[in-house]
Amino acid sequence: MGPLRHAYLDALGIDRWVPRNAPAEVASAPLVESAPLPAVNRAVIPPAAPFVPLPPVSDWGALRERVAGCTACAELCRTRTQTVFGVGNTRAEWLVIGEAPGAEEDRQGEPFVGRAGQLLNAMLLAIGLPRETVFIANILKCRPPGNRDPKPEEVSRCLPYLSNQIALLRPKIILAVGRIAAQNLLATDVPLARLRGKLHTFGEANTPLVITYHPAYLLRSPADKRKAWEDLKFARATHARVAAAGSA
Ligand code: URA
Numbered sequence: 001m002g003p004l005r006h007a008y009l010d011a012l013g014i015d016r017w018v019p020r021n022a023p024a025e026v027a028s029a030p031l032v033e034s035a036p037l038p039a040v041n042r043a044v045i046p047p048a049a050p051f052v053p054l055p056p057v058s059d060w061g062a063l064r065e066r067v068a069g070c071t072a073c074a075e076l077c078r079t080r081t082q083t084v085f086g087v088g089n090t091r092a093e094w095l096v097i098g099e100a101p102g103a104e105e106d107r108q109g110e111p112f113v114g115r116a117g118q119l120l121n122a123m124l125l126a127i128g129l130p131r132e133t134v135f136i137a138n139i140l141k142c143r144p145p146g147n148r149d150p151k152p153e154e155v156s157r158c159l160p161y162l163s164n165q166i167a168l169l170r171p172k173i174i175l176a177v178g179r180i181a182a183q184n185l186l187a188t189d190v191p192l193a194r195l196r197g198k199l200h201t202f203g204e205a206n207t208p209l210v211i212t213y214h215p216a217y218l219l220r221s222p223a224d225k226r227k228a229w230e231d232l233k234f235a236r237a238t239h240a241r242v243a244a245a246g247s248a
Contacts, residue, residue, distance in 0.1 A: 051072060051153075051156070051157055053157075053160035054066065054160070056160070056163070056164040056167055057164060058168075059168070060090055060168060063085075063161070063164050063165065063168065064085050066161070067083050067085050067141050067161050068082070068083050068085070070083060070141065070142075070158075070161075072157040072158070073142065073153075073154045073157055073158075075145065076140070076142035076143070076144065076145075076154060077142065079142075079143070079145045080101075080106055080142040080143055081106045081107055081109075081143075082106065082109045083109075083141045083142055084101040084105050084106065084109055084110065084111050084138065084141055084142070084143070085109075085137075085141060086111060086135060086136060086137030086138070086141075086165060087110050087111055087135070087136050087137075088131070088132065088133075088134050088135035088136050089132060089133055089134065089135055090135065090168070090169060091169075092133060092134045092135040092169065092171060093171055093172040093173065093239065093243065094124075094129060094133070094134040094135070094171060094172070094173055094174075094175060094239065095134070095135050095136075095137065095165075095166065095169055095171035095173070095174045095175070096112075096120070096124070096134055096135070096136045096137075096174075096175045096176075096177065097136075097137055097138065097139065097162070097174060097175070097176045097177070097181045097185065098111060098112060098120075098136070098137075098138045098139070098177050098178060098181055098214065099138060099139055099140070099150065099177075099178050099180040099181055099214065100138050100139060100140035100142070100143060100144055100150055100180070101138060101140070101141075101142065101143040102114055102116070102143060102147055103143065103147070104117075105117075105143065106142075106143035111136045111137060111138050112136055112215075115216075115219060116214070116215040116216040116219060117215070119215035119218060119219060120136075120177065120215045123215065123228065123232060126229070126232060127232045127233070127235070127236040128236070135165075135169055135171070137162060137165055138162075138181075139155055139158065139159070139162060139180060139181050139184050139185075140154060140155065140158045141158055141161055142154075142158075149180060150180060150184075155184050159184070163203065166202070166203060166205075166207065170205065171207060172207075172208070172239055172242050172243055172246065173207070173208045173209075173210065173235060173238060173239045173242060174202055174207050174208070174209045174210070175210050175212065175232075175235050176209060176210070176211050176212075177212055177213065177214045177215060178192070178213065178214025178216075178217065179191070179192040179214070180214075181214075182195045182196075182211040183195075185200075185202055185209060186200055186202075186209075192211065192213070195211045196210075196211045196212055196213070196227070196231050197230070197231070197234070198211075199234075199238060208238050208239075208242055210231060210234060210235040210238060211231070212227075212228050212231035212232065212235070213227070213228045213231070
């Protein structure tokens, strides 16, 4: 055991174990002489201040800027290339919400641009919605490193941005793709299989919310594309009903 290790054990108040047959000078060696303790910063680190979201803003430019400069999550803002605000028509009637940017989205600054994005585009087009006619955003605006799941505290720090986007867009319908989006929008841990096939609502405006599978999941499990198609038709019918009621 080296002298520095002795020093740490002593500093921590942990007994040093010395072999019975160790020479007396080892057993009783005054460690401070051989290894001065490195200075330890004993200042009490105050607990992190509770996160207080800023009040919502009333225009897209200000919101985009606020998101771009966000440093609320220490790890994410250190590891991201850039924030991924969302993309699309700011007058869209449809809002599509995914989980979080992946590697390609982090590089390009736009949601759903990788393989899952191509399938999402095809899913939307199948119900008559070219990508540029909807608005697409994510629960998180930054890529979680290694594509891990978003942490609850990251979601709670980022959700005010999505709420602000929803308040500005006032969509007629929200389509949530995947478990993470569905569960966080509904504040539930009910499995996705039990959330799809039903009409939910989101927020104070009671915006209709339909849940379907994440396109990345569908790439891995193409057998479930049939169920996703049922969800998409259900969303299209819901939108038609809401739009008709709005114009009556
Ligand atoms: N998966 C998501 O949920 N969002 C993206 O933007 C890309 C992949």
